Amino acid sequence: MSSYPPLMACDESQVEEEVLWAAMKREEGRIVMIAGQKTAAYCDENGAIHPLSAVCPHAACDIVWNSEVKTWDCPCHGAHFDPTGKLMRGPAMTDLQLKKRLTPPIP
Numbered sequence: 001m002s003s004y005p006p007l008m009a010c011d012e013s014q015v016e017e018e019v020l021w022a023a024m025k026r027e028e029g030r031i032v033m034i035a036g037q038k039t040a041a042y043c044d045e046n047g048a049i050h051p052l053s054a055v056c057p058h059a060a061c062d063i064v065w066n067s068e069v070k071t072w073d074c075p076c077h078g079a080h081f082d083p084t085g086k087l088m089r090g091p092a093m094t095d096l097q098l099k100k101r102l103t104p105p106i107p
C-alpha cells in the first residue's frame, strides 16, 4: 500500500518559503531552511531568488555566504562560487546544484 505526503506539508513549505523570500534584501545571500533542507538563497539586484544547494559538491561541507565579495565560499578546502552558484575556484569541479523554487518570484 502506497502512502502520499499530506497536502498540508506542501502548503506549509510554500508559506515558509514566501516569508523567507519577502524578508531577503537585494544582493543578499543567506542560508535558509526550506522543507527541512538547508538552502543557499541569493536575492539578485532585480529581486529574483536563486535557491541553491548549501552543500559543496567537492566533499559535502556546508557553504557560507561571503557578504564582502558576494560569493558562496566553502570553509573546508576553499572553493568559491558566484552568487548564482557558478564555480569560480576549486577544488570543487561543478557548480552548486540549483534547487527548484516552490513559490513565484517577488514582484
Ligand code: FES
Pocket: 056, 057, 058, 059, 060, 061, 074, 075, 076, 077, 078, 079, 090, 091, 092
Ligand atoms: S568540501 Fe568544499 S572545497 Fe572541499
